[in-house]
Amino acid sequence: MIQRLLPFLTLVVLFVGLSLATPHFLTGTNLSSVVRQTAVINIMALGMTLIIVSGGIDLSVGAILAFGGLMGAMAMERGIAIPLAVLIGIVSGGFWGFTNGFLTTRLKINPFIVTLGTLGIVRGITLIVSNGLPVHQIPQNFSFLGEGSWFGVPFVLWVLVACALMVHCILEHTKLGRYAYAIGSNEVAAFYAGIPTAFYTTAVYAIGGMLTGLAGMIEASRLMTGQPTAGQGYELQAIAAVVIGGGSLRGGEGSVTGTLVGAFIMGLLSNGSDLLGISPYLQQAIIGAVIILAVAVDELRKRKMAS
Amino acid sequence: MLLRLENIQKRFGGVVALKNGELAVRAGEVHLLLGENGAGKSTMMRIVAGMMAPDGGRILWRGEPVRFRRPADAARQGIAMVHQESLLAPHLSVAENIFLGREDTGPLGWVKRRRMQERAERVIAEHRFPLHAEWRVERLSPAGKQLVEICRAVESGSSLLIFDEPTSSLSAAESEEVFRIVRTLRDRGMAVIYITHRLEELRAIGDRVTVLRDGETVYTGLLAETTTDGIIRHMVGREVSSIYQRHTLAPGEVRLEVRKLSRPPLFEGVSLSIRAGEIVGLAGLVGAGRTELCRAIFGVDPPASGEVFVNGRRVIIRSPREAVAAGLALIPEDRQRAGLATGLPVAHNITMANLDAISRWGFLNAAAEREITYAFIEKLRIRAESPKQIAGRLSGGTQQKVAIAKWIARGARIFLFDEPARGIDVGAKVEVFQMMDDLARSGAAILMVSSELPELLQVADRILVMRQGRITGELPGRTTQEEIMRLATLENASATGEHHA
Numbered sequence: 001m002i003q004r005l006l007p008f009l010t011l012v013v014l015f016v017g018l019s020l021a022t023p024h025f026l027t028g029t030n031l032s033s034v035v036r037q038t039a040v041i042n043i044m045a046l047g048m049t050l051i052i053v054s055g056g057i058d059l060s061v062g063a064i065l066a067f068g069g070l071m072g073a074m075a076m077e078r079g080i081a082i083p084l085a086v087l088i089g090i091v092s093g094g095f096w097g098f099t100n101g102f103l104t105t106r107l108k109i110n111p112f113i114v115t116l117g118t119l120g121i122v123r124g125i126t127l128i129v130s131n132g133l134p135v136h137q138i139p140q141n142f143s144f145l146g147e148g149s150w151f152g153v154p155f156v157l158w159v160l161v162a163c164a165l166m167v168h169c170i171l172e173h174t175k176l177g178r179y180a181y182a183i184g185s186n187e188v189a190a191f192y193a194g195i196p197t198a199f200y201t202t203a204v205y206a207i208g209g210m211l212t213g214l215a216g217m218i219e220a221s222r223l224m225t226g227q228p229t230a231g232q233g234y235e236l237q238a239i240a241a242v243v244i245g246g247g248s249l250r251g252g253e254g255s256v257t258g259t260l261v262g263a264f265i266m267g268l269l270s271n272g273s274d275l276l277g278i279s280p281y282l283q284q285a286i287i288g289a290v291i292i293l294a295v296a297v298d299e300l301r302k303r304k305m306a307s
Numbered sequence: 308m309l310l311r312l313e314n315i316q317k318r319f320g321g322v323v324a325l326k327n328g329e330l331a332v333r334a335g336e337v338h339l340l341l342g343e344n345g346a347g348k349s350t351m352m353r354i355v356a357g358m359m360a361p362d363g364g365r366i367l368w369r370g371e372p373v374r375f376r377r378p379a380d381a382a383r384q385g386i387a388m389v390h391q392e393s394l395l396a397p398h399l400s401v402a403e404n405i406f407l408g409r410e411d412t413g414p415l416g417w418v419k420r421r422r423m424q425e426r427a428e429r430v431i432a433e434h435r436f437p438l439h440a441e442w443r444v445e446r447l448s449p450a451g452k453q454l455v456e457i458c459r460a461v462e463s464g465s466s467l468l469i470f471d472e473p474t475s476s477l478s479a480a481e482s483e484e485v486f487r488i489v490r491t492l493r494d495r496g497m498a499v500i501y502i503t504h505r506l507e508e509l510r511a512i513g514d515r516v517t518v519l520r521d522g523e524t525v526y527t528g529l530l531a532e533t534t535t536d537g538i539i540r541h542m543v544g545r546e547v548s549s550i551y552q553r554h555t556l557a558p559g560e561v562r563l564e565v566r567k568l569s570r571p572p573l574f575e576g577v578s579l580s581i582r583a584g585e586i587v588g589l590a591g592l593v594g595a596g597r598t599e600l601c602r603a604i605f606g607v608d609p610p611a612s613g614e615v616f617v618n619g620r621r622v623i624i625r626s627p628r629e630a631v632a633a634g635l636a637l638i639p640e641d642r643q644r645a646g647l648a649t650g651l652p653v654a655h656n657i658t659m660a661n662l663d664a665i666s667r668w669g670f671l672n673a674a675a676e677r678e679i680t681y682a683f684i685e686k687l688r689i690r691a692e693s694p695k696q697i698a699g700r701l702s703g704g705t706q707q708k709v710a711i712a713k714w715i716a717r718g719a720r721i722f723l724f725d726e727p728a729r730g731i732d733v734g735a736k737v738e739v740f741q742m743m744d745d746l747a748r749s750g751a752a753i754l755m756v757s758s759e760l761p762e763l764l765q766v767a768d769r770i771l772v773m774r775q776g777r778i779t780g781e782l783p784g785r786t787t788q789e790e791i792m793r794l795a796t797l798e799n800a801s802a803t804g805e806h807h808a
Contacts, residue, residue, distance in 0.1 A: 173671050174669045174670050174671060175662045178655060178662060178671065181648075181651055182651065182655065182659055185649070185650040186648040186649065188644055189645050189646060189647055189648050190648065190659070192605075192607070192645050192646070193659045193660040193713065195660075252648070252650040252651065253650070
């Protein structure tokens, strides 16, 4: 039990440790900046949780994030209302997620390869569409999404909570979620049980893409640009968050709470290192080590339980 | 004494796998190791083969205490193991697998491919195995893979060979071949430890027997001085009272009918029909097309031609989904791979095929799900700690019950059981058969594929026999093993052609 709670305990220890180590940590400004910084990765990671639970992986989310953000920004540039533009960002993310799912299930290609391919394709298209230039003509109000506050709490936190509840509900209380676990745990058995595995796998990728599109809009709002080069390497951070939180790349395992904890551990590590003046080079190494450590501990726990 | 185990103990976390493992094996004997699943047989043999270390006790090899830290240590002493599930490298050739880990190398670590190939061919020829040194192992059948493991053991000069349920995935003819090999090895002075679940094959092969129960050695003796009933008593630890009883009743209308179903070259022109309340056996050698037929009926690999009728209505089934919708259920032979999501809770497995009934607009009704799972766990006496227990942790028999429960929960009326009793205990076997009987009595139609002839004779109302993709005959339930084997093997047995009930 203690080991299952280990990621959470790590998060608490990290939080308390940082509060004691530096007076700059436990301040409203700093905490909301941590939330704002991690929200983007966090929301992507929620989609990634669904995908990883179903036994898949999506390496293209960084590129999809840029594509979604760019589409939304270009819509606003053409005078389309902000909520509609956000929706456009979400839908364009969903489109690529759907494409990933479709290719994986129809061509029966390993998702690692499919999304490695779409990673290049989506990034390329994003750069072509934007001519490689960021989109700046965005209404001022749009910054509210990423930088605004509501009831004294960063608005993105509300968005994050809503997304987390939604994904949690999907995983625990819907057929889609149950099938995601079943497909991830044993795709053949799921198929034999009469589950339309291709449909549900595609749905999972599409939802992942939509969440990434939303994350793209948040990123665009924080930068106040539609940046075609945004999100590079984010896919690995999203995967890392899921894995630190107990998700298994073999499928069938993972949870929303785990992923949130995973994402916040990484967020606090990077924020804490900034506050403590640890070089960003070393930060990367620390986060890398934490990923390996987290998974090693989790494997140890599983092996103990199995025997 | 070649090998002696004294008071071997092994625990995994809180679970005691072995508490007093005793075993004594002489050169030139076939020593049968028996016991129910979880009795500690495989653990004991893994310890002997150096795959795990014991927590206590002594291992004496040729009278000397030994300690194996890894499989290579045991191999060096001449101990080899043929595993239940092949531990070969599928992408490598037969020869490369035979020499895996003890490659013939030149001064620079250069592998002498040609010489290994020749030595492999020599061993294969010596035993008249249907193998070639250059074949890739992934192409081989389970039987072929075992032969490779045997070659590996012989070629490395082993003096003790351990077989872990070698015949569990083999047909009768292939099993005979394994017996022949085992006897030859024994006659050359090799010691063989043989783990099996098939009590009917004991006499065909064994010299002495050791029975394990709950991690303890409870009996050891000469096979000639022991009755099979006595052995079962030692295995179960009580009198086996509940011998399976089939309640036959007048069959109802035809539930499943198949006309001239073909999927060349696997099977061709297969026609059969099953009535409500009937259990129809499907016998044949491995590779006769029985599993393939089930998969075709169930839409996993749709047939090339032919018709399927369910309750008299023509149906076209092109995927398991459509089969399930038509009221069919397939309990596949390979439970771990296709029958069960072993990483998920029992509850999720039970409701897996039936979520539509307990959900609305895609949202699950947790209360309804709980009700269903509790009802089935109780009704089918599924021995799980709770509905949340991970299915993979259950015993083989309990896993099979869960796999069957899934279909009963779904309300399936036509059941295709492919090797329903494979790899499960004597006691659990009876329970599974009883479940099948209950289903038949409640009006389900059942097709039962089995390579275990005694099982078929015990359970089935009538028996169809397949050979090389065709049905070669139909026999009443009270037939003999010889009669089935004749139809399953002989060329001239196809006189009766296709069969309708």
